[in-house]
Amino acid sequence: MAIFKKVRLEEEAEIPTASMADIAFLLIIFFMTTTNFARERGLKFVLPEKKDQPQEVKIKSENLLKISINDKGELFLNDEEARWENLEREVKLRLEKNPNLIIIIRTHGDAPYDYMIRAFDAVKAAGGKKVSLGIIGGGG
Amino acid sequence: MRIKRRRTLKAVIPTASMSDIAFLLIIFFMTVTVFRKAKGLPVQLPYAKTTERILKQRDLAYIWISKDGKVSVDDNIVSPKKVALIFRTKVSENPALITSIKADKNVPYKYVHEVMEALREANALRVLFSARRGG
Numbered sequence: 454m455a456i457f458k459k460v461r462l463e464e465e466a467e468i469p470t471a472s473m474a475d476i477a478f479l480l481i482i483f484f485m486t487t488t489n490f491a492r493e494r495g496l497k498f499v500l501p502e503k504k505d506q507p508q509e510v511k512i513k514s515e516n517l518l519k520i521s522i523n524d525k526g527e528l529f530l531n532d533e534e535a536r537w538e539n540l541e542r543e544v545k546l547r548l549e550k551n552p553n554l555i556i557i558i559r560t561h562g563d564a565p566y567d568y569m570i571r572a573f574d575a576v577k578a579a580g581g582k583k584v585s586l587g588i589i590g591g592g593g
Numbered sequence: 594m595r596i597k598r599r600r601t602l603k604a605v606i607p608t609a610s611m612s613d614i615a616f617l618l619i620i621f622f623m624t625v626t627v628f629r630k631a632k633g634l635p636v637q638l639p640y641a642k643t644t645e646r647i648l649k650q651r652d653l654a655y656i657w658i659s660k661d662g663k664v665s666v667d668d669n670i671v672s673p674k675k676v677a678l679i680f681r682t683k684v685s686e687n688p689a690l691i692t693s694i695k696a697d698k699n700v701p702y703k704y705v706h707e708v709m710e711a712l713r714e715a716n717a718l719r720v721l722f723s724a725r726r727g728g
Contacts, residue, residue: 470612473612474608474611474612474615477612477615477616477618477619478615480615480619481615481618481619481622484619484622484623484626485622487626488622488625488626488627489627493646493647493650493653493693493721493723494644494645494646494647494723494724494725494726495641495644495645495647495693495694495721495722495723495724496641496643496644496645496721496722496724497645497691497719497720497721498720498721498722499718499719499720500709500712500713500717500718500719500720501713501718502713502716502718503713503714503716560702560706561702562701562702562703562706563701563702563703564701564702565698565699565700565701565702566639566658566696566697566698566699566700566701566702566704566705567639567698567699568702569702569705570639570641570698570722570724571639571641573641573722574641574642574643574724577643578642578643586709588702588703588706
């Protein structure tokens with residue numbers, strides 16, 4: 454019994470911290486590889502509210518610019534055929550003449566989505582703020 | 594004369610603060626990490642010049658519309674009616690929700706229109722036409 458008591462040493466409580474940095478680096482690498490930063494880009498738009506009774510707002514035709522895209526992707530500005538390259542300039546010109554201009558982009562249901570984006574992009578680039586999106590044929 | 598004993602200098606890199614730096618980096622990455630929730634559909638996004646960047650990733654919800662008109666939300670193929678239902682709950686959870694429409698550039702416009710109508714129905718009015726920057 455006496456021997457047993459002698460052998461017993463005082464032990465200090467210790468937490469091994471040597472591998473702490475290793476664990477930390479492991480976690481860093483894990484989060485670094487799984488992180489994807491916000492890369493979301495796009496064109497913002499606010500949809501009109503849906504009301505039970507649709508309001509009818511009368512807009513004078515001179516305050517309105519209709520951009521229509523048919524199923525072949527041809528462009529019409531107020532029912533006149535126009536060229537895609539000139540769209541931005543054309544819209545800009547009309548906006549300068551009348552800053553209150555409301556622009557309606559009407560796309561045919563079978564026209565590729567890309568054309569609508571192109572038109573919307575051109576209107577945005579020209580500085581048009583009041584934009585409405587519509588569809589020709591195929592409901593609405 | 595006293596002879597100076599030459600001491601050998603030991604090169605030491607202080608490593609005590611290493612783990613502090615490491616933990617700082619961990620916390621940084623932990624807070625900025627957004628795990629990929631949905632894979633979506635393979636789409637070819639359109640290009641646009643006037644794209645804006647959305648920084649609030651947490652406000653974003655995604656809708657994928659593939660070339661053949663399939664609509665996907667949270668990795669489920671859904672009908673436009675279902676889209677309205679799903680987004681009604683999403684908007685009630687987060688009123689500042691921005692719906693990112695990731696539509697293929699060749700999809701007929703009517704499919705996008707249907708989705709937009711469904712979003713109007715759900716009162717999810719803030720949308721983003723996801724596009725890549727370029728002419």
